[in-house]
Structures are given as C-alpha cells and as structure tokens.
Amino acid sequence: QKEVEQNSGPLSVPEGAIASLNCTYSDRGSQSFFWYRQYSGKSPELIMSIYSNGDKEDGRFTAQLNKASQYVSLLIRDSQPSDSATYLCAVRYSGNTPLVFGKGTRLSVIA
C-alpha cells in the first residue's frame, strides 16, 4: 500500500513568518513529487513540482526533497493571509501512474 502522510493541522503562523509543511511517503522508488494548494470550495492547484534531491525555489515557495529520508517539505516565506488553504502533497511512484495524495495540511496565516 503506497502511502503519503501529512499532518492534518491546522498549522497557524503569523503573517510574515515562514510556514513549513511536511510530507513523508512510503515507496523508496518514487520518482516525482508535487505540492498542490486547495482553497475551500475550490479544486487543487499545482504550486510546486520537484524531481531530484535538494531545494527548488519559486518566488516565496521552496520545495525540499530528501529521497533517503523519504521526506518532502514546502516552505512558504513571508506568509500572507491569502496563503491560508489546505496544502496537498502528491507523489508519483512510477511511469504514467496516478499521483497518490496525502490528506493535506490546513494552513492558517493570522494577520
């Protein structure tokens, strides 16, 4: 059973702080990793993808991947109230197979 685990939260951070969201996955052979943001009542929206160990930065977002520890994280710098949403970690294990999603972490940024 391939699993993706996330802390459900809520994670509360003050405006301007760094929000750190974490995800672990069960299959060591996993190939690609994604973070989606989902606002209440909306569909998941891709915000980051990462395929190799290390950090990948895009604006205020940084994805970090450690395949040895089977760990993916998302850092949001200078958090804004508009970042308040549920963040879904997704993992593809091989080829053209579907993504496996975690249940998401709810982030609340307090003004």
Place this chain on the structure above:
Amino acid sequence: DAGVIQSPRHEVTEMGQEVTLRCKPISGHNSLFWYRQTMMRGLELLIYFNNNVPIDDSGMPEDRFSAKMPNASFSTLKIQPSEPRDSAVYFCASTRDGNQPQHFGDGTRLSIL
C-alpha cells in the same frame, strides 16, 4: 489554453436517480483521472484512463459506478442508482505522459437527498 472542463458544477438529485458527470481533458493530455473528495477520506482515486483505455478501476466503490472515455476529449462518470453516501465533490484531472503533474477541473459538487 483551456483547462480541464467539468459539468455540471453542482448537482442535487434524489436517491435512486441516475447521475452523469462529464469531463473534457486538456487538449494533448492522454491520461485522465476521476477522483472523489470528502472531508473524511480526502482525495480518492476512482479510475484512470491512458489513451482512452481504462487502466485501473479498483477505486470504484461499487458496481453502481461506471466510467467511460469514448474519445480523447470526453469522459463520463455515471452513478446508477445514486445513494446519499455518494454525496461528495468529484474531480476530473488530466496529464501528459511521463512525470508531468495532473491538472484538475473545477469539480462537480454532488448532493444526493
């Protein structure tokens, strides 16, 4: 570019009725996925297609659920007969080959009374 298009956006119907959800994937995408999302269970994969062929339908909860993809630009998910426990948001997503991410439609919010 148009994204994944789902219809209807909302559906309210009575128990026992047939429900048909529709999806148009992004042009050029050859994999299509149907998901169901609830508070309790999160996003659950129901079925997916590669090049219009169903690959894995092990997530379809019961025989009341069926899905088709008659061509590269259209798919349906049908529930017959519907039950109150089928109430959820149903998402369709599509992707190209390889390690590309999935792109989601806006979803259909289904309520079975």
